[in-house]
Amino acid sequence: MNDPIVKVEKLSHRYSVQWAIRDIDFEITKNGIYGLLGSNGAGKSTTMNIMCGVLKQTAGNVFIRGINIRDNPVEAKRHIGFLPQKPPLHVDLTVEEYLRYCARLRHIPKQEIEKAITDVMGRCAITHFRKRLIRNLSGGYQQRVGIAQAIIHNPEFVVLDEPTNGLDPNQILEIRKLVKEIAEERTIILSTHILSEVQATCDHIRMIEQGRVVFAGTVDEFDNYIIPNTLIVTMISMPPADELRSIPGIAGVEELGGPKYRLKFTDGQDVKERIIETSVARGWRLTEIFAEKSSLDAIFAELSKK
Known part of the structure; x- marks a missing residue:
């Protein structure tokens, strides 16, 4: 049928x-x-x-x-x-x-x-x-x-x-x-x-x-309903937060403890490449970078307008 x-x-x-x-x-x-x-x-x-x-x-x-x-x-x-x-x-x-x-x-x-x-x-x-x-x-x-x-x-x-x-x-x-x-x-x-x-x-x-x-x-x-706007990065040689904020497209920096940061970005097109290039140029020794997905609870709340 x-x-x-x-x-x-x-x-x-x-x-x-x-x-x-x-x-x-x-x-x-x-x-x-x-x-x-x-x-x-x-x-x-x-x-x-x-x-x-x-x-x-x-x-x-x-x-x-x-x-x-x-x-x-x-x-x-x-x-x-x-x-x-x-x-x-x-x-x-x-x-x-x-x-x-x-x-x-x-x-x-x-x-x-x-x-x-x-x-x-x-x-x-x-x-x-x-x-x-x-x-x-x-x-x-x-x-x-x-x-x-x-x-x-x-x-x-x-x-x-x-x-x-x-x-x-x-x-x-x-x-x-x-x-x-x-x-x-x-x-x-x-x-x-x-x-x-x-x-x-x-x-x-x-x-x-x-x-x-x-x-x-x-x-x-x-x-993936909510487009990610934060990155989690891990760096062995931790830079000052102000240096991370100076990268174009980075709107906020949150220290997560140890070598991890949460970076809020406004320009998602090339921000990863800029972070990688800056890390190489300044010797930050970047070991991890990935987009942070919104939680299911956040997506549910967005869709239900609650």
């Missing part, structure tokens, strides 16, 4: 009189992990719930493989797997009983259900817990069961809402690894407000603030 995996057109929704999202547009044409980033209340959950057919939008359209989810929700949902922020688990069932129940909800043919359960338990590394009550599993394994129900029908498009929320550091690493493995065969949208989660897991980012898309691009493009 040549249709985009997901296409969102002029999507808008309001609760009572307040708009939660306005005129959201984006398209996903290839597999990978797409981070849906934004601060709390930005409109992420509203967007996801509409995309998964949980909420009916006020205006606009969502197409899953060319199928309009508002006009043909049952057919569109065949292509979708969804893990809400709170996994929809029936904790008094065993893992196997719960996944059989989910398989029936997904209209998997009766003769294929056992194979689907076996396959998904193997994929999510929960086979050894198949007879255990879900309430007796750790948080990390309950999350694995939640992911298993989202992919048991082998959907092309999977939406995960805060999949590592509330987990300990080891469980977070395990879930990240699982998500990356699942993404090898399908498209995943991962909603989060945790910047390190995006950096560690995602290939692409869509950022929503105040109900509108404010950024769409790769993680590298997000990292």
Whole structure:
């Protein structure tokens, strides 16, 4: 099929009189992990719930493989797997009983259900817990069961809402690894407000603030959204700060301790070359020079205007 995996057109929704999202547009044409980033209340959950057919939008359209989810929700949902922020688990069932129940909800043919359960338990590394009550599993394994129900029908498009929320550091690493493995065969949208989660897991980012898309691009493009204006330099023979300030294009000098300086520059075109040339001429013995990237927090703040 040549249709985009997901296409969102002029999507808008309001609760009572307040708009939660306005005129959201984006398209996903290839597999990978797409981070849906934004601060709390930005409109992420509203967007996801509409995309998964949980909420009916006020205006606009969502197409899953060319199928309009508002006009043909049952057919569109065949292509979708969804893990809400709170996994929809029936904790008094065993893992196997719960996944059989989910398989029936997904209209998997009766003769294929056992194979689907076996396959998904193997994929999510929960086979050894198949007879255990879900309430007796750790948080990390309950999350694995939640992911298993989202992919048991082998959907092309999977939406995960805060999949590592509330987990300990080891469980977070395990879930990240699982998500990356699942993404090898399908498209995943991962909603989060945790910047390190995006950096560690995602290939692409869509950022929503105040109900509108404010950024769409790769993680590298997000990292470089703010053009660097500082350099970190290391010199064995430390010059006085005034000498560094005298180099054309240098607007400020900060001593970082030892042989390191942070140099703020206004003219990025040739400032590195000028520093290198001056260091050679004056015997400063420059050993390191690199542009200092803005932190993810700074980029997030810039995009969200906070």
